[in-house]
Amino acid sequence: MEIELYTTESCPFCIAAKNLLKVKGLEFKEIDLTSDRELRLEISNKYNWKTVPIIIINNKFIGGFDELNILNKSGELNKYS
Secondary structure, eight states: OOEEEEEOTTOHHHHHHHHHHHHTTOOOEEEEOTTOHHHHHHHHHHHTOOSSOEEEETTEEEESHHHHHHHHHHTGGGGGO
16 A cells, blocks of 8 residues: 655644554655755646645545544545554
8 A cells, every 4th residue: 555645844734644643653754845945846747736744545536634534434444454
């Protein structure tokens, strides 16, 4: 399983997403977009998502922290543990 987490340094939702994944024992690759405006624009356009975090699990766009939290509360995130 592969989790990609596109973040920025000062984003509280990014921190919450990282903490949730850590608590679940899930490894993830963090891509910091703080200083890379070009990559941020590219990723935002690719997934039609303007805010961070941008969460991708197994090459499938999940959304942001709220969507990740919904997966967690429904038990769906457990299948990745």
